[in-house]
Amino acid sequence: MVRTTHWPSAKLSPQQKAIVAAHAVLNMAEGKADERAVRSLLVNEIGLAWSPLNCLQYLSGKEATAALTALPDNWKQLDRNKSDLLRASVVSLAMVKEVRGAGGGKLSGAKLAERLEELRTAMGQG
Numbered sequence: 001m002v003r004t005t006h007w008p009s010a011k012l013s014p015q016q017k018a019i020v021a022a023h024a025v026l027n028m029a030e031g032k033a034d035e036r037a038v039r040s041l042l043v044n045e046i047g048l049a050w051s052p053l054n055c056l057q058y059l060s061g062k063e064a065t066a067a068l069t070a071l072p073d074n075w076k077q078l079d080r081n082k083s084d085l086l087r088a089s090v091v092s093l094a095m096v097k098e099v100r101g102a103g104g105g106k107l108s109g110a111k112l113a114e115r116l117e118e119l120r121t122a123m124g125q126g
Contacts, residue, residue: 012046015067020045021055022068022088023078028052029091059092 012020024042027033033041035052042050058064068089071082099111 013067014063015070017046017058018064018067018089019071019077019085021050021058021064022085023080024052024055025059025088025092026080026084029088056092056096059089060096065089 020042024033024038028035028038038052038055039050042052042055065086068082068085071085073082075082095115099115
């Protein structure tokens with residue numbers, strides 16, 4: 001999988017983390033990378049504690065949304081633009097809310113993986 005950045009992982013800004021996380025979520029949703037490849041990318045670019053589940057959680061939060069919204073309108077990287085990354089944030093928010101349910105329960109990696117597979121199928125990538 002192609003690196004999305006060349007930043008030293010210990011010094012990433014919220015915007016840099018959001019960009020990497022959005023690329024990771026989109027790569028999984030589009031079937032361009034499996035969880036193992038995404039996990040490897042995240043470890044290399046953000047740090048050992050990051051996983052696909054962390055990406056979904058981070059992108060569903062205010063910090064990542066603000067960071068992606070602050071990108072210049074003409075921003076582009078790896079054939080993706082600002083709108084694409086914001087779409088990853090919206091998808092992440094919807095998935096996290098759906099998996100947690102009305103009771104606001106704990107996130108389950110298995111439930112998120114199942115929902116991600118449904119998303120891939122809906123996008124014609126499954």
